[in-house]
Amino acid sequence: MTDAYVALENGQVVEARARAPGRTRGELVFTTAYTGYEESLTDPSYEEQVLTFSYPLIGNYGVREERFESERVHPRAAIAREFTEDVAEWLTEEGIPAVDHLDTRDLVTNIREEGAMKCGIAAGPDATPEAAEEELEQCKAMSEHTDIGKQVSVDERQTHNPDGDGPTVALIDCGAKGSITSSLVDRDATVELLPYDATVADVESVDPDVLFISNGPGDPKNFEQAAALVDEYVDDLPLAGICLGQQVIAEALGGETEKMEFGHRGVNQPVQDLRTEKVVMTTQNHGYTVSEPGQLEVTQINVNDDTPEGLESDEMDIITRQYHPEAHPGPNDTLSFFDDVIALTEEDSVATPSADD
Structure with missing residues (x-):
């Protein structure tokens, strides 16, 4: 099922599955961590970024608040090969768009070869490639946030x-x-x-x-x-x-x-x-x-x-x-x-x- 799109600064638009709905934009980065997804998602250092997990399954030991590093999720969106229901529900409650069922290995390779890049995301029943591209254009037009x-x-x-x-x-x-x-x-x-x-x-x-x-x-x-x-x-x-x-x-x-x-x-x-x-x-x-x-x-x-x-x-x-x-x-x-x-x-x-x- 394709109901999510990720528009990349290099011109690609990647199809995906929506796990938490919404539209957003940010700098696309990746982590190779295979544990600690709760800690990563609540790490304030990811503010204003879109976090891609290179490890294929995120959520295999649930979601527990005592593992959080802050009071909220900081990335503007999250991407994985597959999110479990626990993580998808958590990100939905937090209002953070999340997408999976895409080739994260290819996405990470793109970042490694071309560097961290801006992206736009549209996820949910009404998502279109054009909506993701609109988010990307808004991201490209934004100046760096100096009071982050x-x-x-x-x-x-x-x-x-x-x-x-x-x-x-x-x-x-x-x-x-x-x-x-x-x-x-x-x-x-x-x-x-x-x-x-x-x-x-x-x-x-x-x-x-x-x-x-x-x-x-x-x-x-x-x-x-x-x-x-x-x-x-x-x-x-x-x-x-x-x-x-x-x-x-x-x-x-x-x-x-x-x-x-x-x-x-x-x-x-x-x-x-x-x-x-x-x-x-x-x-x-x-x-x-x-x-x-x-x-x-x-x-x-x-x-x-x-x-x-x-x-x-x-x-x-x-x-x-x-x-x-x-x-x-x-x-x-x-x-x-x-x-x-x-x-x-x-x-x-x-x-x-x-x-x-």
């Missing part, structure tokens, strides 16, 4: 684990996954979750022991206020960052970032520590990377393409990771990154990457 942080950040300060015996972490929410907060709370830290556009006064009000820039969607250059905080507190507070956070910190300290051809999205990305030469498997979800590290030292690289996966400065007490050490459902090779962040707050201590040695 507002869509994924908390509106006001939230305190997690207020009675913790550990350090206080000022976590700047540029689209933070819930597992970042829980990983810090598990180490008895008090986490003060602050909006993406938090000011110096906001940070001062929580008197933190470390400033932490979270993951998030889009171009790191759009998060100017987070970069301003890095510039304000470098040398005064330890700094940490994950994914977008690494990019923001690098740019604030004289580095540069660039958009990747199709990004890293999956749960089996190999990363090598340059000091120990050990390779670990990581979960990743990013379309931008650090091209020049500025004042920071590259300590870890992606084995596939040599892009920076870890940046550090012993002198400035900074540690960042491009991948997601907190990844759920896994792998858990690098969870002790959070121990290293906590160690940054200890007097006269310098964090060492225990997860990676």
Whole structure:
């Protein structure tokens, strides 16, 4: 049954089956993850994108809210070879168009060869190829959303684990996954979750022991206020960052970032520590990377393409990771990154990457 269409920027219109109705548009990206579909769909870093799953069956262990990384689904649409009824019902309830019964291998190959591209989707009883093409044209006409942080950040300060015996972490929410907060709370830290556009006064009000820039969607250059905080507190507070956070910190300290051809999205990305030469498997979800590290030292690289996966400065007490050490459902090779962040707050201590040695 054909009642859905995906119009691609390269001129193709792909026929599919509607599993959740609707019309939408966005940047078409793919993930190679074979587990963690609930986590991927609720990851704020996928805001304004259309997520394609390369694994053929999505939904084979149901949908459970305790696995969510945020309160809602963030991709504008979802594509798979086949969605189970559980996932189709969930996305329908969320108002997120979903399509399946198409050749996702061919779709992923297109993205790998031509790069992430814009697309339009029409799904449901009244869907037509022309409707999908209309969505694509609207997507192509739209300028990049420079205030995307507002869509994924908390509106006001939230305190997690207020009675913790550990350090206080000022976590700047540029689209933070819930597992970042829980990983810090598990180490008895008090986490003060602050909006993406938090000011110096906001940070001062929580008197933190470390400033932490979270993951998030889009171009790191759009998060100017987070970069301003890095510039304000470098040398005064330890700094940490994950994914977008690494990019923001690098740019604030004289580095540069660039958009990747199709990004890293999956749960089996190999990363090598340059000091120990050990390779670990990581979960990743990013379309931008650090091209020049500025004042920071590259300590870890992606084995596939040599892009920076870890940046550090012993002198400035900074540690960042491009991948997601907190990844759920896994792998858990690098969870002790959070121990290293906590160690940054200890007097006269310098964090060492225990997860990676």
